[in-house]
Amino acid sequence: MNITKKEIDKLNAVLTVEVSKEDYSVNVEKVLNNYRKTANVPGFRKGHIPMGMVKKQYGKAVLVEEVNKLLQDALHKYLTEEKLDVLGNPLPKNEAEINWDADDYSFEFELGLAPEFDVDVKDKEVVHYKIVADDELLNNQVKTIRKQYGKLISKNEVEKGDEITGTFTSEEKDIEKKTTVTTEDIAGKKQLASLIGAKVGDTVTLKTKGMFADDHDNQKFLGVEHDEAHGLDIEVSFKIEEVNKREMAELNQELFDKLFGEGVVTSEEELKTKIKEDAEGQFAQQSDQKLLNDVVDSLIENTKFDLPEEFLQRWIAMTGEKRLSEEDAKAEFERSEKGLRYQLIEGKLRAENNLQVTFEELKDHSKNMIKAQMAQFGQTNPTDEELESIAARILSNKEEVERLSEQLNSAKLLNFFKENANLKTKEITYDKFIKEAYA
Known part of the structure; x- marks a missing residue:
């Protein structure tokens, strides 16, 4: 067996693998002998089938399989020994032209070669953020802790700072969501005014537009989908079922412990x-x-x-679960190109450092x-x-x-x-x- 490499350019090459009969004949004969011992053919006892019949029935398939095994092993060994950095796998170039009735064969494989390049991590400035917890965040967190560990005092009428448990409903948007909101969650002045003074058992009609500072809160409190939450502009009914004032916990040693x-x-x-x-x-x-x-x-x-783009597109087209059209393979390459480029950059960084x-x-x-x-x-x-x-x-x-x-x-x-x-x-x-x- 002989392998030669011809460079087409810096990113593409063709390997030619010459296979002679002496490379594969022993393996083929061995497999056919095993077939002869184990095959069940009507009219013949197991192990007594004429070799001519075995070769006629199985010879071509065994030949193709054994030669392909030799090819795979030879290609892997060659690429490893020559230290060729390839992208994808070798692609058969002339398999349709192989005459399997001959004794010797010449196979050609396309190679996509990894590009040579340098990586300079100092080239462009990148911001490294140092995130600090400012006084506002700390004060808010202390307030949250005091609320969380405080106690609830049941009330009948809503005042500023209260927690309100109730159910939002809307036939138009098929909303029925039980939730708890605080008056601090309500950003809309008109909506807040409608809630202040309302009592347990009351049903209040509220407009959703501008009710919360962030439209994403429509998901949280009304139970609508993300896409509907943005710009939601409907009327909802809110039946008040419970009103509580949260008395904040004292900052004492018991809480700290x-x-x-x-x-x-x-x-x-x-x-x-x-x-x-x-x-x-x-x-x-x-x-x-x-x-x-x-x-x-x-x-x-x-x-x-640069990348061997045409080779990679052919490789993508041929090696998936199903063969892709040229157009689909190109689109798939474009989707994966950024990831491939980074794989090469990262690989070089890891190897060199x-x-x-x-x-x-x-x-x-x-x-x-x-x-x-x-x-x-x-x-x-x-x-x-x-x-x-x-x-x-x-x-x-x-x-x-x-x-x-x-x-x-x-x-x-x-x-x-x-x-x-x-x-x-x-x-x-x-x-x-x-x-x-x-x-």
């Missing part, structure tokens, strides 16, 4: 410090994800290289995850034998290994970008972050 454990927090100042730490820890995760997304988008946009995840790192990550989960249930000091045993079970699950590997891969890449990318740190409050980062 209930929230964080005995003696961990001893004052409102320490409470706000704890809230700030917890909030900014959560914000950091959102900031990190935003950073990762932004650096990835920047690299895709600014790392320029040793960012691959090792098994030991995977095991350590799983053990740390187990320790954190056990700590939530009061098991703060598990033995190494326990951790090893649980980690072994987790790592025997393919889906879990893939999930943990993805977590570690993302973490390694994020740390690499933090240390090497051209970042501009911007301190910002959470509300401004949401508006600016996801506008």
